[in-house]
Amino acid sequence: MDKGDVLSILAALIVVSVIALVLRPPVAETVPEVPRTPTPTPFVTVPPKQTPAAPLEPVRLSYTTAVWDYPCCHLPGNLMLYGGSDPPWKGTQEVIPFAYVEEGRGGITEVFQVPYAVWRLNCSVTSTIRPQAAHFRMALVDLDSGTIIEGAELHYPGSIIKNVERGGKDFYLIVSVDEVDSYRITLETSPKYFSTPLG
Numbered sequence: 001m002d003k004g005d006v007l008s009i010l011a012a013l014i015v016v017s018v019i020a021l022v023l024r025p026p027v028a029e030t031v032p033e034v035p036r037t038p039t040p041t042p043f044v045t046v047p048p049k050q051t052p053a054a055p056l057e058p059v060r061l062s063y064t065t066a067v068w069d070y071p072c073c074h075l076p077g078n079l080m081l082y083g084g085s086d087p088p089w090k091g092t093q094e095v096i097p098f099a100y101v102e103e104g105r106g107g108i109t110e111v112f113q114v115p116y117a118v119w120r121l122n123c124s125v126t127s128t129i130r131p132q133a134a135h136f137r138m139a140l141v142d143l144d145s146g147t148i149i150e151g152a153e154l155h156y157p158g159s160i161i162k163n164v165e166r167g168g169k170d171f172y173l174i175v176s177v178d179e180v181d182s183y184r185i186t187l188e189t190s191p192k193y194f195s196t197p198l199g
Contacts (some may be wrong), residue, residue, distance in 0.1 A: 023072035030133055058097040063107035070108065071146025079137050082151035086163040089190060095196045099187040106176040111143055115197035116167045119189040123152055124159040126181045131157050135178040168198040
C-alpha cells in the first residue's frame with residue numbers, strides 16, 4: 001500500500017466524520033418528567049358473609065321441689081295413648097339441641113320456655129342391670145292449662161322421639177322411671193326454626 005492510498009483513506013474518514021457531525025440530529029433536551037397521577041382504583045367493600053348465630057350450649061334443666069305450685073303433678077295411667085316414636089323430620093337431618101334433662105331418677109322439672117314453633121323431645125333410656133324391667137314414662141305439660149301436650153312410654157331401654165308443634169309457651173316435664181340406670185331427654189329444633197324464633 002502506498003502512502004497516497006493511506007492519506008486518501010484517512011481523508012475520506014475525516015470527511016465522513018465531519019458530515020456526520022454536521023448532519024447529526026440535535027440532542028433532546030432533558031425536560032423534568034411530570035409525575036403521572038395514577039387512576040384511582042375504586043375501593044370495593046366486600047360485605048361480610050352472614051353466618052347464622054352459633055347455637056349456644058344446651059341448657060340443663062333441673063328438677064324442682066316446688067311441685068305443688070304446678071297445675072298437674074301426676075302422670076296419667078296410660079301414656080301409650082300418645083303413640084310411639086314420631087317419624088324423623090324430612091329434608092334435613094341436622095338438629096340443634098337447646099336444652100336437656102339427664103338423670104337417673106324421676107321427678108318434675110323446672111319451668112322452661114321454648115321459643116320455636118316446631119321442636120322435639122329426643123328421649124334415650126339406658127338400663128344394664130335389669131333391662132327387661134326398665135320402665136320410662138314422660139309427659140310434657142303446658143304450665144298455663146295443666147294439659148299434657150305430649151307423652152312417651154318405654155318398657156325397655158331404647159329411644160323415642162316426640163315432635164311438638166307448639167312454642168312460645170311455658171312447659172315442664174314429669175318423668176317416672178323404674179330399673180333405669182339413666183335417661184336423657186334432649187330438646188331439639190331444626191336450623192330453620194332456630195334462626196326464626198317466635199316473638
